[in-house]
Amino acid sequence: MAQHIPTRLGDGSLVEMTAAEIEADLQAGVGAAVKRAKVEPLAQDELDHLLDIFTSSAKFSAVDYGDEVVLSFDGSGNADIASPVLEQIIYQNHHGADMIELWHHDYSYKAVRTVLPFQTQMLKDAQLQTVVPLNYGAMPDLGRYSQPDGPAPNWSQLMPLGKIAEARAAQEEAIVHLEHDMWCVCEGMVAAGVDGLDFDTAGAAGDADLLATLRVVRRVRDTWPDIGVEIGQAAELVLGMHGELEYDGVRLAGQWPLGQLRACTAAGATIFGPAVNVNTTKSLAWNTARACALIKPVTAEATIPVHVNAGMGVGGVPMTPYPPTDATSRASKALVDICKIDGL
């Protein structure tokens, strides 16, 4: 009788699978990536290595000595001690963070702009107490600029009515407002002493969201050549909410991680963060194999560091508030070993 090995589903629930079932899921996960994103499948030795990782009965898994990567820790801190600066110190001193990130509870550049003097003061205070590089991060969050929360007509309401031209015009109007707010925050943070800027979950509202981000990143790079810029993607595929927007002559809608990397590199980002979503009903092996297949071409081509998003619900880490250690460590090791990433 085949041995049953404890493992996880994408929602974090504990299940038992045989080695043959795990192997089949690894192949199926890769197959799903190949079919959708037209990437190359993983090699047999890579699948064998993943099988070793996911059939181990150890509670914890780790990379080999010397293979450690940089951890950028987007959104450092849990907000549970209500002291954002202290949380940065805790992440630096107690969590081994290589980089830290100050952020606001309302994690959106639009919201941050309304409290910018307080956030920049906090950034300055944090810089006086920390050594590791400090990013400031927020979401571009284009949807905030649509009615009733914002000034632009709501494109999600216009599109079902068949008003495609009006929906596109509304997004183009929102882009102007978003770029303005992001730029104001960037100026304030650089003046206060920030080391880098993180545009987190870029593209969450689709191609217009990503385009605004890329334009501001280009401006940051041209204005402050030594300021770090990290673009963390919202998802594995850029949604074509507009559909016709281009950056550097390339259409943004429908771009998979490799296309996203090229756009971010062209804009002047210094760190690219691909995001591969987790299917909560599939096994950890399936999800991680799929993530590896999607990200491997990115690291093969990248000229800038690739920090894969590996938090709750992305990068093979289960979608649950407390991702289990066994699952998270396996995803961590798999991404490093198979994809040769630069960080997480």
Added chain:
Amino acid sequence: MASTHALASGMGGMRTAGDLVARMQMTRGMRLPQAKKHVADKLGCSVLDLSDTVAMHDLRRDFGLGRMQVQDLTYPEQPGAMEAKFHIAEVLGIPINSVECFKRNAGLA
């Protein structure tokens, strides 16, 4: 989750040279092997030393790169946070924005 990643695959932050390698990535856009080599060359150590808490504890003292207070171990006579960043900028050969702002505000620029 943060701690899990740190133990499974992280360089170790200020316990090691993780923050120094991170600075080369974010400031110069260096890929990981290039960034590690740059830092190791500047510190005169091996790439393996960069993730070794024992080796880096001494190297951080020697170069004034900042150390963390751990229980009974305190370093009041050694560089604090901003002071350490002055040294990091010099050792790595990169500008650090908070250091430049500090110099400007303190009239040191």
